[in-house]
Structures are given as C-alpha cells and as structure tokens.
Amino acid sequence: MSSVIVLGAKGRFGRAAVNAFADAGWQVTRAGRELRGPGCLDVDATDTAAVVAACIDHQVIVNAVHPPYPEWSETVPKVTEAVIAAARAADATVMIPGNIYNYGRDMPPVLREDTTWAAETRKGIIRIRMECAYRDSGVRTIVLRGGDFLDTEASGN
Numbered sequence: 001m002s003s004v005i006v007l008g009a010k011g012r013f014g015r016a017a018v019n020a021f022a023d024a025g026w027q028v029t030r031a032g033r034e035l036r037g038p039g040c041l042d043v044d045a046t047d048t049a050a051v052v053a054a055c056i057d058h059q060v061i062v063n064a065v066h067p068p069y070p071e072w073s074e075t076v077p078k079v080t081e082a083v084i085a086a087a088r089a090a091d092a093t094v095m096i097p098g099n100i101y102n103y104g105r106d107m108p109p110v111l112r113e114d115t116t117w118a119a120e121t122r123k124g125i126i127r128i129r130m131e132c133a134y135r136d137s138g139v140r141t142i143v144l145r146g147g148d149f150l151d152t153e154a155s156g157n
Contacts, residue, residue: 003027004060007045007083009035013097014064021060029058032065046078048085055086062095072126080133087139094134098145101127111145 004021008014009030021028031041031054043054045065055061063083067075087094103111104118119125134141 001025001027002060003029003058004062005029005031005041005055005058006062006064007031007043007051007054007079008062008064008066009040011064011066013066014062017062017064017095021062026060029054045082046075048078048082051082052086052089055083055092056090058090059092060095061087061090061092064097069123072123076126076130077133080130084134084137084139088137093140093142095142095144096131096134098131098143099127100145102131 002025004017004026006014006017006021006028009018009032011032014030014032018028018030029039029041031043031045033042033044035042041054043050045051045063061083063079065075065079067079083094086092100107100111101121101124102117102119103115104120104124106118108115117124117128119128131143134143
C-alpha cells in the first residue's frame with residue numbers, strides 16, 4: 001500500500017490532503033504539533049532529525065506546514081531544509097501548496113508555468129526562495145498552485 005505523511009495535517013491544506021489521500025486508499029500519517037491518536041505523530045517540522053525519522057517509510061511527503069506570517073522568514077527555510085532532507089532519505093516525492101505571492105502585484109490575468117516571478121513583498125520573496133530550494137535540491141516536488149485553498153470547515157479566513 002502506498003503511504004503519505006502530511007506535515008501540518010491540522011491546517012486547511014493539510015486536512016484536505018489527508019482526506020484526499022485516504023479517500024484514494026493510501027495509508028496516511030498525520031503529523032504536526034500536538035496531534036494525538038492513531039496514525040498521528042507530534043513532530044516539530046523545524047527539527048530535521050525528527051522530520052527525517054517521521055518520513056522515512058513514506059513515498060510522498062506533503063509539506064502543508066503554514067507558520068504564522070511573522071515567523072515565515074525564520075521558519076519556512078528550516079521546514080524546507082528538513083523536508084528536503086527527509087525526501088532524500090526516503091527517496092520520496094514532496095507536495096507543497098503553492099500560492100500566487102511569487103508573481104507580484106502586476107501579475108498577468110492568466111498564469112502559466114513559464115510566467116516570470118516578480119515578487120516585491122517579503123512573503124513573495126520567501127516563497128520564491130522556498131520553491132527554488134526544492135527545485136535546486138533535485139527532490140521530486142509537485143507544487144499545487146492556487147490563489148487560495150478553500151475549505152469545507154470554518155477557518156477564520
């Protein structure tokens with residue numbers, strides 16, 4: 001049976017990934033801070049050794065970790081580094097939610113794979129660095145890009 005670990009399983013994208021993989025018959029491990037119960041791991045996503053240990057037996061790693069925006073500049077690179085190390089150790093594919101921050105305020109009305117990134121904001125620049133780190137790592141990475149990820153549960157968004 002194919003297995004996936006979802007880091008950040010309590011968030012909107014993480015919950016959707018857990019449900020989609022489970023519905024498709026995958027063995028799903030939910031991981032994140034303070035998760036309890038069967039199939040759950042309490043993992044600090046900034047701790048590379050812990051992330052590698054949690055992910056080692058999975059074919060797919062979903063990085064749905066979404067730190068608070070004020071913590072992005074410190075936390076996103078650490079999580080990215082940990083997930084890349086885990087993917088290398090497990091020979092796993094990584095999936096990440098993408099957004100449109102990379103394209104800047106003057107983005108065209110239709111985005112394509114070859115649309116130039118032109119971020120001017122702190123969040124956009126961090127996202128570009130993150131996606132470049134995955135690309136440059138050689139780890140198989142799938143970016144699921146959308147303007148916003150809607151949820152069936154109230155999220156305060």
